[in-house]
Amino acid sequence: MVTPLDWALRLPAPVLIALERLEQAGFEVWLVGGCVRDLAIGRTPLDFDLSSNALPDQVLSVFPHAFATGLAHGTVTVLVEHHALEITTYRSESDYSDGRRPDKVLFETDIQKDLSRRDFTINSMAYHPRRGLLDPFGGWSDLMENRLRTVGDPGTRLREDALRMLRAVRFTLTYDLSPDPDLVRAIHKEKERALILSVERITHELGRMMNAAHGHALLAFEPSGLLPVMAQRLFGFQPDNLALVQLLAAWIRPAWHADQTVPLFYLACQFSRTERVTGLGLVPVPGFAAWTARLRSILSPRSLQDLREIFQQTCRMSRPASRHGHAMLYAAGLRLHLDWDRELDAFTLAVIIRVLAKTLALDSRTARQCAVDGWSLLAFIQPGLKSLGPELVNLRQQIQLEEETGPGSGLPVSLSELAVTGRDLTRQLPLRGVQLGVFLERLLSYAQKEPAEHSGERLVNVVRHWLG
Numbered sequence: 477m478v479t480p481l482d483w484a485l486r487l488p489a490p491v492l493i494a495l496e497r498l499e500q501a502g503f504e505v506w507l508v509g510g511c512v513r514d515l516a517i518g519r520t521p522l523d524f525d526l527s528s529n530a531l532p533d534q535v536l537s538v539f540p541h542a543f544a545t546g547l548a549h550g551t552v553t554v555l556v557e558h559h560a561l562e563i564t565t566y567r568s569e570s571d572y573s574d575g576r577r578p579d580k581v582l583f584e585t586d587i588q589k590d591l592s593r594r595d596f597t598i599n600s601m602a603y604h605p606r607r608g609l610l611d612p613f614g615g616w617s618d619l620m621e622n623r624l625r626t627v628g629d630p631g632t633r634l635r636e637d638a639l640r641m642l643r644a645v646r647f648t649l650t651y652d653l654s655p656d657p658d659l660v661r662a663i664h665k666e667k668e669r670a671l672i673l674s675v676e677r678i679t680h681e682l683g684r685m686m687n688a689a690h691g692h693a694l695l696a697f698e699p700s701g702l703l704p705v706m707a708q709r710l711f712g713f714q715p716d717n718l719a720l721v722q723l724l725a726a727w728i729r730p731a732w733h734a735d736q737t738v739p740l741f742y743l744a745c746q747f748s749r750t751e752r753v754t755g756l757g758l759v760p761v762p763g764f765a766a767w768t769a770r771l772r773s774i775l776s777p778r779s780l781q782d783l784r785e786i787f788q789q790t791c792r793m794s795r796p797a798s799r800h801g802h803a804m805l806y807a808a809g810l811r812l813h814l815d816w817d818r819e820l821d822a823f824t825l826a827v828i829i830r831v832l833a834k835t836l837a838l839d840s841r842t843a844r845q846c847a848v849d850g851w852s853l854l855a856f857i858q859p860g861l862k863s864l865g866p867e868l869v870n871l872r873q874q875i876q877l878e879e880e881t882g883p884g885s886g887l888p889v890s891l892s893e894l895a896v897t898g899r900d901l902t903r904q905l906p907l908r909g910v911q912l913g914v915f916l917e918r919l920l921s922y923a924q925k926e927p928a929e930h931s932g933e934r935l936v937n938v939v940r941h942w943l944g
Contacts, residue, residue: 507524675792
């Protein structure tokens with residue numbers, strides 16, 4: 477048994493108090509699960525779970541501030557110095573008829589029986605400040621050797637709970653592990669069982685995968701074929717497995733905003749429907765124009781309502797997130813573009829978000845709100861681009877103007893109210909395509925800040941000055 481002497485120093489006072497109270501009442505108790513795993517790799521746990529031979533009623537009698545949160549599974553939540561802790565009775569499980577939850581739960585008196593029912597060896601360790609580490613399945617050595625193994629036969633573990641397949645991917649990406657080959661083969665054999673999982677469970681695990689620090693570790697799961705099955709459950713189609721794995725291995729990173737993860741997975745799945753990806757770490761996109769064209773094809777106006785339905789109803793995203801999911805996708809696309817080609821300046825990138833969002837939105841109000849969402853996300857994922865902040869404020873001011881100002885007020889709130897049109901600019905200046913849209917958006921911002929300088933001639937001269 478390993479005895480890590482310094483772990484006790486990282487346990488907060490409420491945890492030590494809870495351990496002491498249960499032991500004074502005559503019960504055995506251990507720290508278990510993710511908090512032990514985090515202690516083993518030097519992280520300070522955010523949550524602490526305790527497991528004891530005390531029955532739920534006995535735990536309730538020991539702690540005056542406690543309430544049953546999962547009585548059927550032996551879980552009681554106690555409050556110690558305003559700190560919530562879950563204490564669960566040792567248990568064993570059997571008969572997983574729905575492939576997700578046990579039909580039978582038996583309370584046990586032996587901690588080793590409780591540890592033997594858990595999914596992976598790295599989650600099957602127990603720790604006590606005086607007794608040290610209890611590690612009957614080799615979780616410590618697996619962590620030290622960056623290996624992910626199941627407790628016992630991997631096929632049996634996955635058939636008990638299909639969510640363990642997704643958890644295997646998430647732990648591998650989070651801790652930079654190498655999945656055991658038998659585990660990958662078992663996932664391949666059982667991958668269709670992911671279709672029985674709830675969308676909420678899949679999107680929760682997916683969000684944590686997409687924010688992991690070690691996207692390259694996803695490549696080890698390519699033989700499993702799991703990701704296309706997840707796409708089938710969420711979006712109703714299966715993309716190319718190799719293309720999807722290689723795209724996500726290059727894209728996954730901790731910087732993604734939580735609301736971007738499902739749209740980003742959708743984007744990767746759509747791209748993987750039509751072309752295979754070659755090479756690792758880089759995705760072959762010929763240029764910004766081609767990139768935006770492909771985004772437009774995926775997010776065309778005719779599919780906008782379907783996209784919102786996919787995000788909100790099928791993927792259970794919040795209403796604001798699903799309503800502006802396409803803006804989030806543009807922000808994700810621009811973040812990826814910034815990784816490939818840094819020639820465009822930040823202001824131009826930000827304005828292009830508005831141009832693209834307007835081509836997809838159903839009305840000007842929605843378009844501008846989508847632009848704000850996309851711009852906010854771009855500012856979040858690229859905090860070093862200082863010029864985004866002022867223009868984001870300006871966008872929000874434009875929305876307020878639309879809400880507070882009626883027609884004929886003298887302040888333009890849309891491109892149609894500018895004293896100059898795109899045709900006016902193209903007749904006098906060498907502007908075409910996206911560049912024309914960019915300068916029109918800049919003129920709109922200028923005219924709102926300088927309403928007295930709103931004549932057509934003045935605006936043409938302003939653009940001429942910008943062009944140098």
